Amino acid sequence: AQSVTQLDSQVPVFEEAPVELRCNYSSSVSVYLFWYVQYPNQGLQLLLKYLSGSTLVESINGFEAEFNKSQTSFHLRKPSVHISDTAEYFCAGGGHEKLTFGTGTRLTIIP
Amino acid sequence: GAGVSQSPSNKVTEKGKDVELRCDPISGHTALYWYRQSLGQGLEFLIYFQGNSAPDKSGLPSDRFSAERTGGSVSTLTIQRTQQEDSAVYLCASSPPGQSQYFGPGTRLTVL
Numbered sequence: 001a002q003s004v005t006q007l008d009s010q011v012p013v014f015e016e017a018p019v020e021l022r023c024n025y026s027s028s029v030s031v032y033l034f035w036y037v038q039y040p041n042q043g044l045q046l047l048l049k050y051l052s053g054s055t056l057v058e059s060i061n062g063f064e065a066e067f068n069k070s071q072t073s074f075h076l077r078k079p080s081v082h083i084s085d086t087a088e089y090f091c092a093g094g095g096h097e098k099l100t101f102g103t104g105t106r107l108t109i110i111p
Numbered sequence: 112g113a114g115v116s117q118s119p120s121n122k123v124t125e126k127g128k129d130v131e132l133r134c135d136p137i138s139g140h141t142a143l144y145w146y147r148q149s150l151g152q153g154l155e156f157l158i159y160f161q162g163n164s165a166p167d168k169s170g171l172p173s174d175r176f177s178a179e180r181t182g183g184s185v186s187t188l189t190i191q192r193t194q195q196e197d198s199a200v201y202l203c204a205s206s207p208p209g210q211s212q213y214f215g216p217g218t219r220l221t222v223l
Contacts, residue, residue: 006151034211043115044154044202044214091154097167098144099212101154 002026004093006102013081014110021076021105023065023091033074034092034099035065044090050074061085081111113137115215123221124193132218136205143186144212145178146214149199157201160186161208177178193222 003026013019025033035047048059055067065076074091088106092099114192116135124130136143145157156170160180171177177192190197200219204212 006153012152036214043216046211046213049211092154097142097161098156098159098170099154100156101146103153 002094002100003083004100004102006091006105008105009103010106010108011051012108012110015083018079019076019077019081019085019107021072021089021107022103023076023090023102025071025074025091025093026072031067031069032095033065034069035059035063035074036090036092036101037087038090038104039087047076047089081107081109083111085109115203115205115213117201117215117218119218120216121219121221123223125223126195127192129189129191130193131146132201132203132220134186134188134203134205134215135186136184136186136203136215138184139207140205140213141183141208142206142212143180144204144206145188146202146204147199148202148217156204162190175220190220193220195222198222 005024007022032049036044037047038044048057049055051068058064063078065074086109088104090104091102094100118133141162143160146154148154158178159167175191178188198221200217202217204214206212
């Protein structure tokens, strides 16, 4: 069975500092990987996805994630965070039929 | 364009009662998914509908849980004889064939 692990449940970061949210997946299934974001009191939104091709994928708001097959990782990074990035971030993997989600990482931006 | 909608947004019920949760997917999306998000945990897959195919019910936690999708559109998740451990946010998502899932705002279920 596919598993997705997010090692950090909470990550506090100072505003304008870089951040990395870690995600590792099991290698037992074909790999589609996603990051979803859940802003306070809102639903889940797709942030970015890796399906095939370039291992570096980017979102429109400055986040990027790199698919690393050898390390079975799909860490999410941003070089400079803003207050508006405060949210919970979920890594997910699997096919398009059903996704296996990690337990989420709560990103808190410190002014 | 409307997104995925779910109703009710909040539901409080007593242990032992039945509840129905509704999901209206995005028009034209053939796939529909139900997930459960419990406090402090990730999202747990429950059930998946794709077109006219038999649904994938592999994630339903017990036979108290069932779901149907009428006319390939609206879906209802039913929980019979609710228990306190059923308290969670129930999320619905839909997608076009082979594409990413779009999530609704969820229904927060509280079983007293």
